[in-house]
Amino acid sequence: MLSALATAGLLLGALIGLPGTAQAAGSLPCDIYGGAGTPCVAAHSTVRAVFSAYNGPLYQVTRASDGATADIGLLAQGGYANAAQQDAFCSNSTCRINRIYDQTARHNDLYPGPAGTSGMGADRGADASELAVTAGGHKAYGIWISPGVGYRSHGAASGTAVNGQPEGVYMVASGTHVGADCCFDYGNAESTPADTGNGHMDAVSIATTCYFAPCTGSGPWIEADLENGMFQGDNGSNTANTGNSSPFVTAVLKNNGQTTYALKGGNAQSGGLTTWWNGALPTRGGYRPMQQEGGIILGIGGDNSNWNMGTFFEGVMVSGYPTDAAENAVQANIVSVGYSGQTNVPNGPQGTITGPGGTCVDVGANDTGTNGTGVQLWDCQSYAEDQHWTHNANGSLSTIGRCLDIVGNGTAAGAQVELWDCNGVGGQQWVQRSDGSLFNPQSGRCLDTPGGNTANGTRLQIWDCNGSAAQKFALA
Known part of the structure; x- marks a missing residue:
């Protein structure tokens, strides 16, 4: 009997994915979305695998002292980043993240973006050791976005929504390292770094940007960057959105591309998701239907507006309109990671x-x-x-x-x-x-x-x- 109880306990621990343990097969975010009929078409993280079967590199760093590069991988299949590999390679120098690998088979990798019509120059890669946190009981690095840092796919990505197709996106970001400038986004954007009009973007954001007043409190708020507007609901303003300011935030956006979108947020360390909006797309011209172009951005706006700041840990984009049940299961998995650490100040080897x-x-x-x-x-x-x-x-x-x-x-x-x-x-x-x-x-x-x-x-x-x-x- 004791043996049977012990076995059951082990199985339960595997199923809920306790921090520091291996995740159960099929339990990671892209496994959950795929099982619900909305497969991941892009998946990026410097912290962990988001597919149970993934065992490739998470990101690539370039060393300042000699220009050498190294791929930073996982401690185990479906597991967490090998931060010690980065620390050894970047020792006595500095490193920048010059590539973020897509964990799907579509190879929608992200690179420092080119200059765009915003008037800003080309982006640089983030300092690889700017922010260390703990996930799954292991040291890992987030992507610290400062003005001038940002990433983009090479043109339109593979499988992402275009011309009013449905899609979903989430990211785990910081609710304490935020700003009001444009733009700290992750998701669908123009295929070239230019503002091509309303509805040409469909990206999730967390910022203190009150684009459509009135807003409640001082944020940061989870918003939808649909191009030429940071929308909290309806035609922009939504006083029911009271913001998410925890150190780690799950930010969720889904859009059926025709009539409806939803915004959700939650503490990535505990609890569930709060729905901030679930209703009509803006009636302003260009958003019904959406006119997405299928590019992917991280830390910037669609025209390469790169004045804002933020921190990114993981995120995915999916094909189709995700179910609430799938999103709730993904949030439960994120909480099981046990993210911890300070996210509002750089904590790498640098000093003032x-x-x-x-x-x-x-x-x-x-x-x-x-x-x-x-x-x-x-x-x-x-x-x-x-x-x-x-x-x-x-x-x-x-x-x-x-x-x-x-x-x-x-x-x-x-x-x-x-x-x-x-x-x-x-x-x-x-x-x-x-x-x-x-x-x-x-x-x-x-x-x-x-x-x-x-x-x-x-x-x-x-x-x-x-x-x-x-x-x-x-x-x-």
């Missing part, structure tokens, strides 16, 4: 550099940092990727994929500092000294705040080392 007046060393241009962007002082912001620096083994200081550099590799007092591709020159070498200064050996000078100014936007320079408060910079 605190300067005079308690300000932070910051890159101009809101995290987008191209070559030649000025390095300055700014109020410290815990979520700002460009205020988190890595002190590399070769003495350089890097953030958002580039290094703290002296303009023109100069050595004269007053030479300004900037962000530039890491290349190992003398103007990128910095030594933290016991008096708190950051010393550049090539010039024999120290990082300096002109005149001791601490105002936001103060451009930093090098100057003769003098031990003053203007040259005190603490690496945390």
Whole structure:
């Protein structure tokens, strides 16, 4: 009898998918959707497999020091990411996620997106170690989206909805690392990075964007980006949507492509889904029927608007209009993963550099940092990727994929500092000294705040080392 009870207990544990255990066959999100007649046509995650049978790579990283790449896979079939593989490969350097593999057989992989009609430049890949969490009892990395980071399929994807076909999408994201700018989306978008009109997108979003007032509270809200509008319900506004602000959020959108759509949200750590809208598509022109183009985006808008921020852990797109029962079962599986960790601040190997007046060393241009962007002082912001620096083994200081550099590799007092591709020159070498200064050996000078100014936007320079408060910079 005891033996039979023990066996039953093991079977029950497998069926509900306790964190740290192998999932039962057929129990993962794409197994559930497929069994309900709405198969996954795209499935992306840096955290885990979403098919029980999947045993391929989750994502690919590129190492900054030498441009080498590595595919990051799973600890076991149908299991969790092998974060130790990434840590070993990226040790003593930084890595960016340059490819997110599609776990379906359709190969709808995502890559940093090209420039679009939004006027923003091409996207860069996310820093691979920006945010570590725990899932299934294992360390894993989320995709930390900052302005300028984003991903897109190469043109129209395979099997995704077009021209008013039904579809569903969910993502697990952060409810604490959010913003109001456009756009932190996952789902169906234009096949090229251009706004081609109402109804040409069908993507789920979590943001503090109140596009159609009035909205209830300050969000973040789960919304549908249907192009030229972030819809909470009906024709846009929906005061019944009170938002989802938990560290991990399940965001769900489904759309029959003709008359009806639904939005749901839930805490990805516990409980079920709340339906925020289940009703008519907007009567504004272009949304009945929908006119999807079948591209896939992550972290951006359809025209490559990439000003917003967010964090992505997993998500899928399905063909057909999912049942409530399937969505509830998927939510139960997500909860069983046991997601945990802080999601509102970067927690990778980077640290802040605190300067005079308690300000932070910051890159101009809101995290987008191209070559030649000025390095300055700014109020410290815990979520700002460009205020988190890595002190590399070769003495350089890097953030958002580039290094703290002296303009023109100069050595004269007053030479300004900037962000530039890491290349190992003398103007990128910095030594933290016991008096708190950051010393550049090539010039024999120290990082300096002109005149001791601490105002936001103060451009930093090098100057003769003098031990003053203007040259005190603490690496945390």
